[in-house]
Amino acid sequence: MEEVIREQYSEQEKQSIFNKEFMPHINSMYNFAYRLTLDPDDAKDLLQDTYLKAYRFIDSFQQGTNAKAWLFRILKNSFINDYRKKSKEPSKVDYQEVESYYNSEDVDRQITPDLRVEALQDMIGDEISVALNSLDVDFRTVIILCDLEGFKYEEMAKILDIPIGTVRSRLHRARNLLKEKLSEYAKKMGYKNA
Amino acid sequence: MNSPDLSKMKQDCSNSKECLEMLQMILDGEATTQQKEHFLKEHLEQCMPCYKNYHLEVAIRELLKTKCTSHAPQELVDNIRKQVSQKLAS
Numbered sequence: 001m002e003e004v005i006r007e008q009y010s011e012q013e014k015q016s017i018f019n020k021e022f023m024p025h026i027n028s029m030y031n032f033a034y035r036l037t038l039d040p041d042d043a044k045d046l047l048q049d050t051y052l053k054a055y056r057f058i059d060s061f062q063q064g065t066n067a068k069a070w071l072f073r074i075l076k077n078s079f080i081n082d083y084r085k086k087s088k089e090p091s092k093v094d095y096q097e098v099e100s101y102y103n104s105e106d107v108d109r110q111i112t113p114d115l116r117v118e119a120l121q122d123m124i125g126d127e128i129s130v131a132l133n134s135l136d137v138d139f140r141t142v143i144i145l146c147d148l149e150g151f152k153y154e155e156m157a158k159i160l161d162i163p164i165g166t167v168r169s170r171l172h173r174a175r176n177l178l179k180e181k182l183s184e185y186a187k188k189m190g191y192k193n194a
Numbered sequence: 195m196n197s198p199d200l201s202k203m204k205q206d207c208s209n210s211k212e213c214l215e216m217l218q219m220i221l222d223g224e225a226t227t228q229q230k231e232h233f234l235k236e237h238l239e240q241c242m243p244c245y246k247n248y249h250l251e252v253a254i255r256e257l258l259k260t261k262c263t264s265h266a267p268q269e270l271v272d273n274i275r276k277q278v279s280q281k282l283a284s
Contacts, residue, residue, distance in 0.1 A: 011282055018278055026274075030266035044270050051274045055281065117246075120253045128254075128261045146222060147258050153224055171222075172215060178254070 006059045014058050021067040022054055028149055029071055035144050036079045038133055046083055050075040066155065072145070073159045084137075115179055119186035131181035139174035146171055198239035207243040214247055221251055 009017065029050065034043035053074055054061070061070055132140060145151045145159065153171075157164045207213055216233050219225040225233070238244050 015279075015282055023271075023275070026266045026271055027264070030270070031262075031264045034264060035262070044267070047266065047270065048274055048277075052277060055278050115250060117249050117253045120250070120257055123257065123261075126261065128257045132258070132262055143258070144262075147255050148262060153222070168215075168219075172218065175218065175251075175254075179250075182254070 005062065007062065009059060014055070017058060017061065017063065017067075018055055021061075021063075022051065022071060025068045025071055026051075028068070029075060031148070032072060032075055032144055033079070035133065035140060036076075036137060037083055042083055046075065046079060049082070050078050053078065068149070069151065069155045069159055072149070072151075076141070076159055115183045115186055116191060119189065119191040120182065122189060123182070123185065127185045128182065131178055131185065134181060135174060135177055138170065139177055142167065142171045143174050143178060198245065200242070203240055203242040203245065205242050207241050210243055210247075213237065213241070213244045217244065217248055217251060221255065 026047075030043060030047050033046040033050070034040065037043050037046055050071065054071055057074075061067065132143060135143070141160070142156065145156050146153075151159065153164050153167045156167045160167070162170075213233075216225065216229065217238075220230050220233060238248060
């Protein structure tokens with residue numbers, strides 16, 4: 001926890017914060033845990049660990065601040081410390097390597113800009129979910145935080161402990177990669193220029 | 195955004211990478227009012243690739259929201275509540 005200020009909540013206040021500020025985010029948090037671990041059992045453990053940790057460190061949560069961002073940060077850190085090593089991540093690639101590759105200009109040139117809205121509208125199955133899950137975890141994460149959960153860039157920077165500029169470029173790359181995956185599906189579905 | 199006259203639009207964008215970044219900032223709610231107005235009024239309605247990109251970005255976001263969210267299993271939720279209330283009681 002980075003917060004230096006610690007509150008001294010009574011038991012009653014703790015319970016009220018936990019129920020009113022933490023529990024309402026449980027579905028978003030579960031989804032985040034599941035998308036990170038890609039395993040329902042690991043997701044359950046990660047979610048449970050995170051909520052118990054949140055309760056244990058409740059004194060470092062300041063009321064009136066963004067509880068959702070605070071919780072997401074704990075979950076992300078727990079994932080990195082406890083789950084990332086043992087999770088079924090297909091890629092064991094060093095992140096730095098991935099980022100420098102995707103930051104090269106080549107990637108932008110490869111992007112097929114012609115994925116069409118009609119093709120997306122026909123993706124009524126789990127295509128997009130599979131496409132999202134297939135992205136490297138760091139790219140997957142920024143899409144979840146921004147497009148699914150609606151966090152602002154500044155909040156994402158705090159959750160992920162990275163500069164805002166990195167949030168922006170990572171998000172941009174992530175979306176290009178997602179579109180690439182979706183174009184592949186669209187082609188398989190028979191859209192010619194997708 | 196009004197419906198632009200498709201026949202009068204530019205077919206190529208000379209600035210597509212920057213435009214896409216601006217488009218995403220606007221949709222993410224991170225652009226200033228000025229940037230937003232300038233881009234939407236001065237550029238988007240006249241540029242076919244950007245106009246298409248706009249609709250594509252919107253469609254992807256909608257698809258993500260409808261297809262990539264989930265609910266925590268009720269048993270798990272109950273279990274978390276139970277564990278915390280035990281800690282409170284102890």
